[in-house]
Amino acid sequence: MLEARSIVKRFGGITVLHGLSLTVQRGTVNCIIGPNGCGKTTLFNILTGNLRADEGEVIFKDTDITKMPAYQVARMGISRKFQIPGVYPELTVVENLMIPLAGQVGQAGKSSKSGILQTLFARPTGRLGELLNLCGLTEKATDKVETLAHGEKQWLEIAMLLAYDGDLIMLDEPTAGMSVPETQKTAELVRRLQTEYGKTVLVIEHDMSFVRALDCRLVVMLRGRVVREGTLDEIQNDPEVVAAYLGGSA
Ligand SMILES: Nc1ncnc2c1ncn2[C@@H]1O[C@H](COP(=O)(O)OP(=O)(O)OP(=O)(O)O)[C@@H](O)[C@H]1O
Ligand SMILES: [Mg+2]
Known part of the structure; x- marks a missing residue:
């Protein structure tokens, strides 16, 4: 590769x-x-x-x-994580995950914010739910990232990288x-x-x-x-x- x-x-x-x-x-x-x-x-x-x-x-x-x-x-x-954390502290966990996902929402979901959310949650568990589960932050989905522990921020960033869907x-x-x-x-x-x-x-x-x-x-x-x-x-x-x-x- x-x-x-x-x-x-x-x-x-x-x-x-x-x-x-x-x-x-x-x-x-x-x-x-x-x-x-x-x-x-x-x-x-x-x-x-x-x-x-x-x-x-x-x-x-x-x-x-x-x-x-x-x-x-x-x-x-190629999706890359730098040595310093690349998350947005003033946004919630979900909002951070939305940044990479938003670009991948199909035409159907592009008309409105609720349309985008519907599209993201549409699959059996939903792409967003899957990413929250991966980084272990399902319970903290609506918490601001600045309140997370150091490790949690790093896991969130890894989930964001995955969401960009590079190889x-x-x-x-x-x-x-x-x-x-x-x-x-x-x-x-x-x-x-x-x-x-x-x-x-x-x-x-x-x-x-x-x-x-x-x-x-x-x-x-x-x-x-x-x-x-x-x-x-x-x-x-x-x-x-x-x-x-x-x-x-x-
Ligand atoms: N932009 C730069 N200008 C000048 N020297 C640099 C620059 N970037 C890195 N170096 C030097 O190149 C060498 C390698 O640095 P690099 O950051 O790639 O090492 P590293 O293996 O990642 O180290 P660490 O384990 O500390 O992260 C070091 O001596 C560093 O000082
Ligand atoms: Mg280094």
Whole structure:
């Protein structure tokens, strides 16, 4: 589904990505791990058109998106969560979910606000109900987002990304600042994106309890390169990985 080929990125005189290559297969969950500053977010920015690579190509669904601006990449079907939460605190949970859904309401529902709501609630459970259930916020549907716990805001944002209905969902450190139970729940939620919705997922994570719970293909980055790929079992005894990452801040 996604291929990054020999990506080089420099900031001034400093090279941050050194010919990095990465492949993500359709329908899989993949997690990028690596120490602070190794270039994970820079890679995400290049994949989503938020930054331009100095060298290399990005291919998404057989299309060269290397030079596409971010809005066009999003339209191609890449939905991305940034490190900072992207929800609207002064709006309710439902209103936040309506933002991505509103663009997908068919002609029938477009005439009025009540028409849009009817359309959204029309299916057996309704798309909105389904998303509320996914992020565990059914009971808080009409609460303002600013009153939610940190973890709940992150889950809401993941549900919003799903609502945009892209093929590839990219999450940058979704468990940052979360408690252990919240982290476990986030791993379950990310897994459901794949098992229930057939999405392809690429996630950046530091938290090893999340990585363990997610149980997916890992891509290890060190100093601007992908140095290992495999399951946690396959890489966790690798001396270079242990020295650089697993034995450290993890
Ligand atoms: N716009 C920029 N201008 C100059 N240097 C930058 C810029 N963005 C990132 N860098 C540098 O590039 C390197 C990689 O940063 P990046 O944010 O990609 O790392 P990261 O792996 O996401 O780290 P973290 O785990 O802390 O989020 C860092 O040394 C950072 O200071
Ligand atoms: Mg980062």
